[in-house]
Amino acid sequence: MSTTPKVSTSSTASSRNGPRVYKIVILGEGGVGKSALVIQFVSHRFTDYHDPTIEDSYQQQARIDGEPAQLDILDTAGQLEFTTVREQYMRHGEGFILCYSITDRRSFDELLAHKNLIDRVRCNENTPIIVAGNKCDLEQKRKVSTEEGRRLAEQLGAPFFETSAVNRQCVDDVFHGIVREVRQKEYDELV
Ligand code: GDP
Ligand code: MG
Numbered sequence: 001m002s003t004t005p006k007v008s009t010s011s012t013a014s015s016r017n018g019p020r021v022y023k024i025v026i027l028g029e030g031g032v033g034k035s036a037l038v039i040q041f042v043s044h045r046f047t048d049y050h051d052p053t054i055e056d057s058y059q060q061q062a063r064i065d066g067e068p069a070q071l072d073i074l075d076t077a078g079q080l081e082f083t084t085v086r087e088q089y090m091r092h093g094e095g096f097i098l099c100y101s102i103t104d105r106r107s108f109d110e111l112l113a114h115k116n117l118i119d120r121v122r123c124n125e126n127t128p129i130i131v132a133g134n135k136c137d138l139e140q141k142r143k144v145s146t147e148e149g150r151r152l153a154e155q156l157g158a159p160f161f162e163t164s165a166v167n168r169q170c171v172d173d174v175f176h177g178i179v180r181e182v183r184q185k186e187y188d189e190l191v
Helices: 033-044 084-092 105-109 111-119 146-156 171-190
Strands: 020-027 058-065 068-076 095-101 128-133 160-162
Touching: 020 033, 020 084, 020 171, 033 058, 033 068, 033 095, 033 105, 033 128, 058 171, 068 084, 084 111, 084 146, 095 105, 095 160, 105 111, 105 146, 105 171, 111 146, 128 146, 128 171, 146 160, 146 171, 160 171
Parallel strands: 020 068, 020 095, 095 128, 128 160
Antiparallel strands: 058 068
């Protein structure tokens, strides 16, 4: 067996003797529910308040399509600017969740700016992304139609889900979905 040390930021990172590590980054305007989605995915509970300035990473294991995965998720703090941690994650991140709120049109309009940021850092490499229209439990406050979300995702070549961190709707679909996108990209590069 090779004794070459593995660097955790490598695109083929795996924890020692553990499942393959997937470095995932969630991006989007402040207040769209990024932290609530991550915490719902990891802890199966809805947090009504999470300090909007905290940028933190979370680890979660999951079995996706029969294969174990270790998700290493960076929950970013909204701004379209770089911190050292974020820049590192953006560079080494393998899959990106672009999140807006269906109740906030501006957050939807800003999504392309976040996509541009990814492209800039990663030199327009074909990066796996997924689009999440969150807060879909707030139908009466909806400002962005499902069709608009779907069209934007299509334009970006990304899968699309409307999610709710309150009732866990499509939360697994988004986090498992981004791992599937990363796996698909790896598969495409092999063939
Ligand atoms: P972040 O700044 O993107 O991390 O957003 P937060 O996770 O801090 O959420 C911002 C606010 O939206 C908080 O008051 C959350 O409780 C609320 N929130 C987050 N997700 C949802 C959701 O799916 N539905 C509803 N109704 N509220 C949500
Ligand atoms: Mg947050």
